[in-house]
Amino acid sequence: MPSKRVLIVGGVAGGASCAARLRRLDEAAEIFVYERGPDVSFANCGLPYFLGGVIQSRQQLLMSTPERFRDWFRIEVRARSEVRRIDRAARTIEVVNVQTGATATEPYDALVLAPGAAPIRPNVPGVDLEGIFTLRNLEDMDRIDAWISQTGAARAVVVGGGYIGLEMVENLARRGLEVTLLEKLDQVMAVMDPEMVAPVHDELKRQGVDVRLGSGVAAFEPAGPQRVTVHTENDKRFTADVVILAVGVRPDVGLAREAGLDLGPLGGIRVDAQMRTSDPAIWAVGDAVEVRDWITGQPALVALAGPANRQGRVAADSICGRASQFRGAQGTAVLGIFDLVLASTGASEKALRRAGMAYQKVYTHPFSHATYYPGAEPMQLKLLFAPGDGLLLGAQAVGREGVARRIDVLALAIQKRATVFDLEEAELCYAPQFGSAKDPVNMAGFVAANVLRGDVATAHWDQWLAAQGSGKPGPLVVDVRTRGEAGAGAVPGSVNIPLGELRTRLDELPRDREIWVHCGVGQRSYYAARILRQHGFQVANLSGGFKSYKTWAKKEG
Numbered sequence: 001m002p003s004k005r006v007l008i009v010g011g012v013a014g015g016a017s018c019a020a021r022l023r024r025l026d027e028a029a030e031i032f033v034y035e036r037g038p039d040v041s042f043a044n045c046g047l048p049y050f051l052g053g054v055i056q057s058r059q060q061l062l063m064s065t066p067e068r069f070r071d072w073f074r075i076e077v078r079a080r081s082e083v084r085r086i087d088r089a090a091r092t093i094e095v096v097n098v099q100t101g102a103t104a105t106e107p108y109d110a111l112v113l114a115p116g117a118a119p120i121r122p123n124v125p126g127v128d129l130e131g132i133f134t135l136r137n138l139e140d141m142d143r144i145d146a147w148i149s150q151t152g153a154a155r156a157v158v159v160g161g162g163y164i165g166l167e168m169v170e171n172l173a174r175r176g177l178e179v180t181l182l183e184k185l186d187q188v189m190a191v192m193d194p195e196m197v198a199p200v201h202d203e204l205k206r207q208g209v210d211v212r213l214g215s216g217v218a219a220f221e222p223a224g225p226q227r228v229t230v231h232t233e234n235d236k237r238f239t240a241d242v243v244i245l246a247v248g249v250r251p252d253v254g255l256a257r258e259a260g261l262d263l264g265p266l267g268g269i270r271v272d273a274q275m276r277t278s279d280p281a282i283w284a285v286g287d288a289v290e291v292r293d294w295i296t297g298q299p300a301l302v303a304l305a306g307p308a309n310r311q312g313r314v315a316a317d318s319i320c321g322r323a324s325q326f327r328g329a330q331g332t333a334v335l336g337i338f339d340l341v342l343a344s345t346g347a348s349e350k351a352l353r354r355a356g357m358a359y360q361k362v363y364t365h366p367f368s369h370a371t372y373y374p375g376a377e378p379m380q381l382k383l384l385f386a387p388g389d390g391l392l393l394g395a396q397a398v399g400r401e402g403v404a405r406r407i408d409v410l411a412l413a414i415q416k417r418a419t420v421f422d423l424e425e426a427e428l429c430y431a432p433q434f435g436s437a438k439d440p441v442n443m444a445g446f447v448a449a450n451v452l453r454g455d456v457a458t459a460h461w462d463q464w465l466a467a468q469g470s471g472k473p474g475p476l477v478v479d480v481r482t483r484g485e486a487g488a489g490a491v492p493g494s495v496n497i498p499l500g501e502l503r504t505r506l507d508e509l510p511r512d513r514e515i516w517v518h519c520g521v522g523q524r525s526y527y528a529a530r531i532l533r534q535h536g537f538q539v540a541n542l543s544g545g546f547k548s549y550k551t552w553a554k555k556e557g
């Protein structure tokens with residue numbers, strides 16, 4: 001006798017992981033997965049890399065098949081089967097076979113919605129022209145692949161600089177196309193803070209990508225056979241053989257809305273911590289649901305594979321009577337863009353400001369591993385933390401080697417509600433080719449803890465730039481780098497007193513004006529700040545040093 005009949009709508013990340021977990025927990029349940037498309041359990045995250053030729057076999061993108069679901073798990077997968085309606089009172093769904101048009105009504109004891117999110121198509125003239133694509137599944141990927149091959153496409157426009165857009169930029173370039181990236185905002189990767197993505201803008205340009213920020217799309221028009229001209233809101237035109245729209249995704253909530261399930265304020269399906277919707281017999285997981293932001297506590301839409309898979313497991317647990325809970329999402333993400341790696345976890349500074357939460361921040365520029373061992377790569381790391389107890393709120397990093405590892409460590413620290421003082425104590429693995437005895441995670445903790453203990457006051461370059469704009473005489477900037485370093489590039493109006501000379505040149509410094517010290521990355525200036533503080537000066541250390549100044553100055557244009 002089956003224990004229960006569970007129907008799952010959507011057979012990819014959230015749906016497939018829910019189905020497999022259900023079977024592991026309940027050998028007797030009847031489990032059916034309905035998937036509108038022809039494939040289940042495919043690797044959406046790999047689609048751009050197939051188009052770029054990195055993943056060479058389409059087969060590799062199929063993580064599982066209906067046959068394997070049947071053989072291994074006794075789960076019935078119904079591909080090409082769209083669920084069109086839920087009758088909550090009767091506890092049935094209506095399923096249409098999209099190939100044959102045949103309709104069936106299926107009863108359920110528990111229903112799981114995992115319909116994902118649909119790419120947004122901007123509402124502008126010409127958006128449905130031939131040659132304009134979005135990328136969500138294998139069929140989209142096949143269409144783009146065939147179009148590029150059959151038309152011999154040489155020029156591409158990618159609209160949107162989020163992670164799917166950037167991955168497409170990289171892979172189209174890898175495939176030999178000339179690529180223009182159009183981004184409406186003044187930065188790519190809007191989830192991160194602008195100064196942290198400045199190196200991405202540089203990298204894109206270095207790789208020959210035509211990056212157009214502040215360029216929202218206004219219209220598309222045909223430009224001869226199989227070509228499209230893209231018009232931007234700032235009156236520019238770009239002609240391309242292929243256009244990829246990657247301007248974000250929207251939770252696919254049509255079915256849930258029509259069934260009268262509650263939606264949240266951001267338009268996702270409302271669920272509790274056990275992934276149960278407003279109907280106790282219906283669960284929902286993945287990109288379609290609204291979750292609680294782990295830092296701000298506010299509702300959030302987090303379209304990432306990790307949360308979707310974990311939510312699938314939680315829903316299965318809940319259906320089987322286990323008390324698992326989804327804690328909330330903190331948006332931990334990583335992106336490779338050509339030779340650069342960009343990663344973040346927790347709240348950005350922008351998000352903290354929007355949420356009205358108090359925070360402090362520090363910037364560090366550590367190396368991926370001990371500098372005496374060949375191949376060490378610099379990275380830029382930003383840590384956000386609460387002013388009082390030092391609770392970690394967010395972290396972002398950009399560099400090459402070692403970025404993802406540091407953000408992963410910080411992600412777990414944030415999830416465990418750790419503080420900057422915990423980072424000082426973190427015991428991480430070390431050998432010279434992998435890290436440093438004081439790992440970048442420890443270093444970020446030391447710098448932030450110094451600030452909280454009052455050992456050093458911190459100032460930031462955005463404050464300095466704002467002070468410059470105000471026309472009032474701001475603090476005196478003292479550069480404690482060597483003369484050679486200062487000669488190669490200095491902050492306008494700064495005074496250069498190398499660290500080694502500072503103690504003998506104190507009488508050159510004002511006692512009635514605040515002094516902001518900087519060096520290359522913030523370490524020598526920390527020593528300088530300690531010297532000046534103990535000699536009675538009003539002093540703050542400019543976080544991140546000249547390296548951070550350069551990213552801020554670049555961001556300000």
Ligand SMILES: Cc1cc2nc3c(=O)[nH]c(=O)nc-3n(C[C@H](O)[C@H](O)[C@H](O)COP(=O)(O)OP(=O)(O)OC[C@H]3O[C@@H](n4cnc5c(N)ncnc54)[C@H](O)[C@@H]3O)c2cc1C
Pocket residue numbers: 009010011012013014015034035036037044045046047048081082083084114115116117135136137164252255285286287288302303304305306308
């Ligand atoms: C190109 C691309 C790259 C990505 N890269 C990354 C990455 O690197 N890292 C990362 O964390 N995330 C990445 N993501 C996001 C990640 O893939 C999603 O967050 C995740 O797949 C969401 O899982 P889901 O189960 O909610 O939805 P999906 O995996 O989208 O699955 C939903 C499925 O439901 C089906 N469906 C919808 N409605 C119905 C219906 N009524 N009846 C039947 N079937 C239905 C759809 O056809 C779809 O196949 C990427 C996404 C894309 C598109």
